[in-house]
Amino acid sequence: MMKQVCITWITVVLILSGCILYAADANPGKIVVQADKPGARISPMFYGLMTEEINYSYEGGLYGELIQNRIFRNPSGRGSGLAPIVTGTKEPGLFRSEHYSMGAFSCKIPNGKYLAKLYFAETYSGITGPGQRVFSFNVQGQEFKDFDIWVKAGGPNRAYIETVPVEVSHGEFRIVFTPKIENPAINAIEIIPQTPAAPAEATIRIRAGQTTPYTDSSGQIWQPEKGFEGGDIVDHGPIPATPDSTIPGAPHWFLVTSAGAEGSAATDTSDPINTIALTTSLKLVIANVPDGGRAGVANDGYWGIPVKPGTSYQCSFYAKASDGFAGALTVAIESSDGKTIYASEKISAITGTWQRYRLTLKTGEVKPTADARLVISADMKGTVNFNLVSLFPPVFRERTGKALGGRPVTGFRPDIMQLLDDMRPAFLRFPGGNYVEGSNFANRFDWKIMIGPWEDRPGHQSPWGYRSSDGLGLLEFLEWCEELNMEPVVGVYAGLHLDGGRDIRTGEALKPFIQEALDQIEYMTGDVNTTWGARRAKDGHPAPFKLTYVEIGNEDFLNNGTATYCGPEGRFAMFYNAIKAKYPHIQVIATVDPKVPHDVIDNHHYMSPNTAIRNAHIYDNADRNGPKIFEGEWASQERGTQRGLTPSFQCAIADAAFLTGLERNADIVIMTCYAPLFTRVNPGGCQWRTNLIGYDTLTSYGSPSYYVQKMFFNARGDQIIPIDQIIPQTIPTPASEPVQTPAGQSPGRGRTDTPPSPNEPLFACASKEDASGDIILKVVNVFDVDQNMTVECKGVDIKKNAVGQVLAGQPNDTNSVDNPFNIVPKDFVVQDAGSVWNHTFPGNSITVIRFKTK
Secondary structure: OOOOOOOEEEEEEEEEOOOOOOOOOOOOEEEEEEOOOOOOEOOOOOEOEEOOOOOOOHHHHHEOOOOOOOOOOOOOOOOOOOOOOOEOOOOHHHHOEEEEOOOEEEEEOOOEEEEEEEEEOOOOOOOOOOOOOEEEEEEOOEEEEEEOHHHHHOOOOEOEEEEEEEEEOOOEEEEEEEEEEOOOEEOEEEEEEOOOOOOHHHOEEEEOOOOOOEEOOOOOEEEEOOOEEOOEEEEOOOOOOOOOOEOOOOOOEEEEEOOOOEEEEEEEOOOOOOOOOOOOEEEEEEEEOOOOOOEEEEEOEOOEOOEOOOOEEEEEEEEEEEOOOOOOEEEEEEEOOOOOEEEEEEEOOOOOOOEEEEEEEEOOOOOOEOOEEEEEEEOOOEEEEEEEEEEEOOOOOOOOHHHHOOOOOOOEOHHHHHHHHHHOOOEEEEOOOHHHHOOOHHHOOOHHHOOOOHHHOOOEEOOOOOEEOOOOOHHHHHHHHHHOOOEEEEEEOOOOOOOOOOOOOOHHHHHHHHHHHHHHHHHHHOOOOOHHHHHHHHOOOOOOOOOOEEEEOOOOOOOOOHHHHOOOOOHHHHHHHHHHHHOOOOEEEEOOOOOOOOOEEEEEEEEOHHHHHHHHHOOOOOOOOOOEEEEEEEEEOOOHHHOOOOOOHHHHHHHHHHHHHHHHOOOOEEEEOOOOOEEEOOOOOOOOOOOOEEEOOOOEEEOHHHHHHHHHHOOOOOEEEOEEEEEOOOOOOOOOOEOOOOOOOOOOOOOEOOOOOOOOOEEEEEEEOOOOOOEEEEEEEOOOOOEEEEEEEEOOOEEEEEEEEEEEOOOOOOOOOOOOOOOOOEEEEEOOOOOEEEEEEOOOEEEEEEEEEO
């Protein structure tokens, strides 16, 4: 928080965007701020974070663990985190990406007869059987009803090509897709002329989900995707090179043998450490090792192990010896080719029974690299079994002693946490998102098996194609909140899964999970004399956590969940009544209007940039007598291949415009959080594009939208100040350009994504900060036109000196791992401010100005 001083300030935020290159008129515009007429209070929890396990947000992201598949329970193939190679085709590379949720595909071609080949494969791990993705499509008038990729291909990750003879008579080839269960998806489209004289280059080949051409094994070139209407893309990355020493049944673990050494490794369930989580070990059998040689096992981490100079890594694992093994174990962080040792230590001897071993690996003056692995090896014959292998780097806040509660180490990646800390978020909505529901009942967020020692956490399959170790469980979420001074906003499992509504728990079957929700609240808030408060203390945190908001489920308007969620006998009412009976102070959040009393409604908006700007007014006329509004997931997103892993500056400006509308309506909108928060940028690391923060193994960066969020978070205010008048400068009228239809909307021919009106180029909100007396003004200009504005603040006297920041760029500008600070705010000083102040705000910019008041 800012220190209170005798000088008060006013903060101004201005955002400008668009693609008009003409100048505005010569007469200044005007903004009138009624600083003498403060309005409703702004919630101190207005700005926060939303998180779920997607894009390797926790595993290989925020959670500090560097070992992937540490208890050897990750599945091979689907769900391993490595997209399986599609079989049944000579061209598996065609199936490494797809376009999904589209309304149509079309392209202009000469009239005539063609053979259309449509390439499909079911690669989504959330589809586990026939009947789970069913859609229809129409190819030039030929209808394919209830098309099921799983059935057609004979299972997952198998290629299927639908061949359709067609005739084009109006110069356009067109496919219309209609969802039934789940969204339609396609990998590639080939359109082959059937005219004998047609040249080979007349064939059209489109590889969906790609921005660059692809050459197949026959030398044929497939063009990057174009012609899709609506929907989005998934890119699984290139086909991975599979090392010869991959250990069967143990993804991310490899056998390592020096020249002349002989050994083997495999998973072993014959002697489990326990029957809860540590049921499967990795068995290394060493048959022969020449002098100076070694045999061992290696883990490649999450796109490598991050090696940094002068860094200490905490390593631990269970091991036991058999078959006469009596030697030492060498534990090392080394280059992927084994030629460079970055850190190494020895365990002098291991016993014939399961024991945990701990050691510290410290690097010297080395060059940072992610091309590294962890290797545990030996130099003599015998057998060694391993389990629960862990490697932790330094974390944001170290916990020691009793605070660990039986965990050898815990914590969060420092660079990502610092980005979050700099935002000063007020709350964390967790654990999701789809992560609450899970792809099925067995893989829901089952918090009771995600607490306590790691030995008691079996992990589960996340909804996004990889396994969660659950090292980041309920207490770790709360510790995350504690480290960043955030209040938890917890979502509880409410009987719905990501399975199209095939298995919804209702009525009597739901009651045990209502009790689990009550237990969960007690774990978070109860004192040490309560059952679950005592368990929290045992786990390392005697002090309870503050909890104001509990959300029932997630997006219950999907997966056929609405009918069972709503009404006096519905799932929401069952949870609401039970929670209010025991915890009457808790505010209960609904995910869809339950048609019964509820405190807060959680609304989600994923929008094109133009839609986000229009939605700055979405709550202007909302019912002020109804429940409060939580904007729990939202983002502006470009479509198709234009949609990046993290947002462009065009999205950032639209985000800022949308935020001004939320702040203006803070009498009814009480919380807001962007989503998703994180993404891996490595190939295959992202399942959902457009995320606030990106990272690889070594570095992280904030997107342009991150800096918008940071600027708004740090200039929130405590009370609404009305904007009495906005008179913009006149600007030219832009043309409406056809664009791809947002996912989930009907495509329609000639559909346009209506751009912002030149009659309303400016969006504004204002607030007052209690501690300092600051008046915070935020103004958004959504065109690429400089705006010369007169800002009049009624009821306050403004001193001449002011300071501020400006975030400027072009719509397509982005930040990245290679260029993380391409778009960042820059500081500046104002020396001519006043109660009536004139200033030109450049196009494509976001400005924050803080004025002193007399």
